[in-house]
Amino acid sequence: MSQQPRYWAVIPAAGAGRRFGGPVPKQYLAFAGRQVIDYSLAVFIDHPRIAGCVLALSPEDEWWRETAYAAHPAVQRVAGGAERSDSVAHALEALAERAAEDDWVLVHDAARPCLTRLDLDRLLEALRDEPVGALLAVPLHDTVKTAEDALGPRVEHTLPRQQLWRAYTPQAFRLGQLRQALLQCRTEGLAITDDASAIEQLGLRPLLLEGRADNIKITRPEDLPLARFFLEQQQEQQLR
Known part of the structure; x- marks a missing residue:
């Protein structure tokens, strides 16, 4: 492995947001003066250790050209x-043309705009000495x-919550290993x-790695005002 692997961001943003509804995909909704995806990208673009971002968009996407980036x-x-x-x-395949197999790839949801610089x-x-990923x-x-x-549905039983976590993003893994894992899953269906x-x-x-609970993903209409509130609170904390 190289002594100094680079860090890349991958943003899958080809989804139509069917659970959210509406004519505009949720990642392009107006949000606190910008679009949702602008906030999701900004934290990576503004970070000096992120070498670049690869964004996977639908071929029919007609909104990306109006975004900040x-x-x-x-x-x-x-x-x-x-x-x-x-x-x-697809993003990893494109990234492999300019990144090393042992570079870290941070995959982040396009509709998760409240990731803080501190959590990133x-x-x-955490990746400095991590053999697998985080x-x-x-x-x-x-x-x-x-x-x-x-x-009906009715309760079948209660799960012990001591070992249960909500998986958020970014999720970071070596480029070569993540490509191998995704290929294996696709091959095995x-x-x-x-x-x-x-x-x-x-x-x-x-x-x-325990992160902030306000790093929510916008999935339903009621998530949008909540995410806006979290973002405003984060901005106020930065000004203190």
């Missing part, structure tokens, strides 16, 4: 895929139930919901 030299655009994992794989710094620091996550404090759908899931299929155990 549409012409930014640090952002490379590639065609996304049908699923999130396909978009990440902590993640980068992801931001938050311990689960709610009581979690499993359901028997045939009954495995559906994965995040990049850590693919790495786990290799028998590896990524590090869970």
Whole structure:
């Protein structure tokens, strides 16, 4: 491995946001004076240790050109895929042309605009001696139930929450290893919901790094005002 691996950001943004609804994908919604995706990208573009960003967009995307970073030299655009994992794989393929196999790739959701510089710094620091990779996550404090759908649904049983975490992003892994993991999952027909899931299929155990709970993903309409509130609170804290 190289002595000084570089750090790259990959942003899968080809989704249509079906759960959110509306004619505009959620990553392009107006948000605190900009668009959601502008905030999601800014924390990486403004960071001196991030070598560049690869953004996977739908070929039919008609909103990207109106964003703050549409012409930014640090952002490379590639065609996304049908699923999130396909978009990440396409971005990694493009990145492999200029990055090393042992470079770190930080995959971040386009609709997660409240990532703080502090959490990003902590993640980068955690990778210094990390053999597998790491992801931001938050311990689960709610009581979690499993359901028997045939009954209504009704509660089947309660899960012990002591070992349960909410997986957030960024999730950081070596470029070569993540490409291998995604290829294996695709070959075996495995559906994965995040990049850590693919790495786990290799028998590896990524590090869970506790991050801020306000690093939420905008999924439903009620998430947008909540994310705006969190962002305003973060900005006020920076001014103190």
